[in-house]
Amino acid sequence: MQDIRLRDANVITQRYMDSILFKERLIDSVKADISMTFLGERFSMPIFMPAFSHLGNMGGRELTGLEEYSIAAKEMNVLNFVGMMENDMFERIIRTGAKTVRIVKPYADNAKVRDQLKFAEDCGAFAVGMDIDHIFGEKGYDICVGEEMAAQTSDMIRSYIEASGLPFVIKGVLSVEDAVKCADLGAKAIIVSHHHGRLPYAVPPMMMLPDIKKALEGRGVEIIVDCGIESGADVYKSLALGADAAAIGRAMMPSLGKDGVQGVIDLFTSIGDELRYVMSFTGFADTEKIDSSALIFTNNY
Template identity: 45%
Template sequence: MEQNNGPWPGPKGLIPVTSGRSEDANLINRHYLDSILVEMRILDSVEPDLTTEIFGKEFASPIVMPAFSHLNKVGKNGRKPMRENAWAAKKTGMMNWIGMETDGTYKEISEVGVPTIRNIKPFSDHNIIYKQIEFSKQHDIFALGMDICHVPGKNGKYDIVDGIPLGPVTVADLKSYVQAAGDVPFVAKGVLSVQDALKAKEAGVKGIVISHHHGRLAFATPPLMMLPAIKKALAGSGITIFVDCGIETGYDAYKALALGADAVSVGRAILRPLLDEATPGVMRQIKKMNEQLSEMMMYTNISDTKSFDSSVLHFQ
């Protein structure tokens, strides 16, 4: 599907964006998602199978948990959101994911027994990175990842998170983290260009997340806009392609999968149910999204998650 590299018309005309705030990047992303229309191919359609294989393990759906961070700070009534989220993933057969958390919090989550990817920040002190990789490997980690996009801060210098300085990520650095992970798959999160996708491939990653990290980059291109070109560039590499940012419904997830994603990470759509209702709220929301995804697959004659076809999509 040919992509428009210039200003694109959203559902209500050109979108005025002037501030470069994260809200604007997310607005652009929302309009881009809504500008993708779907044709109907109903004859011979059957109820689809959502089963999806990720890194050699079978999951109930291509929709996966997001890399939430710091949520255990708002735990109440003895129920910690990160652990509640992990239980929801386990009970629904989903792959779990966590962002920046301490080793102690990761250990609590690992005890739930759900396959989990742990994201590590690009700390300027590489010893912290290697220690977290080793600790994770000792506690049944499913895969490891790094927010390669979380390098600059808003002051134009390397960011500082929870008082810990971050630093640059070179291809050589990324390769060393992949090697430290050993047999554990390593994922580069925050890829938004063919250039970075090819560099991540050079470093030996097993997966990438096409993402602008909920609008960290001012005027960021929507991940789905970049997805087809990145998919083409990585063809034959065996690299698993995840997509996140603004996936709010199973309909959104369908569009990402039709454009070439192997799996889709959902964040904001489950954040409020998680904080308000814990595990049951997340399970209800995931059930709804899987139903929406299945509905769209039936309408477009897609019988399983290996059969998506981008020709069903049209851009306004």
């Protein structure tokens, strides 16, 4: 008998996302506005860059992929995120002029965590944060590019947040329990994510949004979601289920690799256009008003 069990969280996530359908609500609808406010700043769309790491020069071009998508973020007024890198590379990212959030890995070297967070703040980062779902590998603590990771306690994370003068973002939240802890510790935003399926059978991030949104109501914590977001329809579903914004990840790589800055701009423009289209078709004039009332859940996944 063929084994049809699903283990890959990315497949589970995609099937769940595609099982959600839309109702049309056209009477009295208007052309939607997709701009939004996040952590007190106005952005052109609720579609953010991913916290990528280790992107070198692509397509034979002079700039690294990290710099190219950061330039695109600046030109589009989209919030930029970057991941694991040394301080000199982060300084190059800041020179692009993009409003950038630096997500630091949970290094076993605690001094390195603190140094990178402080450097980002001194360099002009928009916000800082930590990736908490890159701690474990199958045989223990993970080692990424020669750097050992370590478990992060509540006290450790609170100390990072209290030491920073910037909003703190925690990436890799996939439960109400962790979301509430983030709020208790003083985080200003979370990224609901399973980090491209690091945990087998991980629940789709989008499925967790309603419960997390409810648990954080009135706590002043903004919510981003990622994993499998590829289209304006995906972004719309994210917002309708409780996110304030969605991040485009691996879906950006072909456009970035082929056409660099312009490829990213063209992709985000297309995704934003589809988001506006779906919002207009379902009766929502602006992103802050989107809710789940136009969603149909088929449970066909």
